[in-house]
Amino acid sequence: MKIKEIIVVEGRDDTTAIKRAVDADTIETNGSAIGQAVIEQIRLAQQTRGVIIFTDPDFPGEKIRKTITEQVEGCKHAFLAKNEARPKRGKGIGVEHASIMSIQQALEAVKEVMDEQPSQIFFDDLVRAGLVGGSHAKSRREKLGTLLKIGYTNGKQLQKRLQMFQIEREQFFHALDVILQEEHKHD
Template identity: 60%
Template sequence: MIREMIVVEGKDDTTAVRRAVGADTIETGGSAIGEDVLARIELAQARRGVIVLTDPDAPGERIRKIVAERVPGCKHAFLTKDEARGRGGIGVEHAADEAIRRALERVRGPETDAEEPAEIAWTDLLEAGLIVHAASASRRERMGELLGIGYANGKQFYKRCLMFRITKAEFQAALERLEREGR
């Protein structure tokens, strides 16, 4: 069983997470997160820790951002769009048990040592074709999958590289794989 509470969007997500790993969850009830839910997430973070596992879509990213801003120190787990795709759309509830377990094994935490210099620079993203490039969105999507930080626009991708302390070696290995795949 996972020690931390897992923040998900709804009841179907809770069912999927419990089926995959038997963890406790907090449901946000969608992207309009109420103060009572945020208070429960704050309490859970203080007592057990929190992992945010939301759908890989715009509302899921909005929830992730709201929780991260309100409750510092949360960990994050990401599913790819392919892993979360089902007949009814894209969501945690459609993911296979194994995909949920993989996402939770690759959980990322925020930067804890502000004294440590950032390894990834904005120019690294530019040189890698992750920004200001004809295929930058698809390249960022695949890099996000390889690094385990999910898809984001250029600015948010850079912030995630810093927040999750992506090293130059991790970044370079993912970039080399991306290039081998011909993307």
């Protein structure tokens, strides 16, 4: 699988994992304190070939994603679920621990930030679905992010992320049904 866009990752181990899974070029941010030189590199890559941001599913990874998105318009996004980014043994979380198949699936499901349009999913929908507040909210948001391939987000940011990737009501409620059916199987 050849990727036209340049994939932005956090470090050298992520580049190694990406290159095992697909034929692609990468830019490494080398941590969450992204320098202006790296931003300029990403901006040039976006203008010439396009960019896919593929950071770790953790706080520093989300910070990097947000920093780049704010400074470079039009980037695409690939997401891994946390359970796909954990090592078989030991601690940590990151793209470098993901299987070849997980990386390929994440890159096949790339999301593009769309021009802001009014959200089809309202905050009340999130509350009623138990995605904000309540004992199961965090795990439901994690599962929703995995099913919709939009990554994990906290309750405050969920509606914005759904809007950003223009997730339609039908998609949202279908994913929610899958989550609720899974929960009922385990009750």
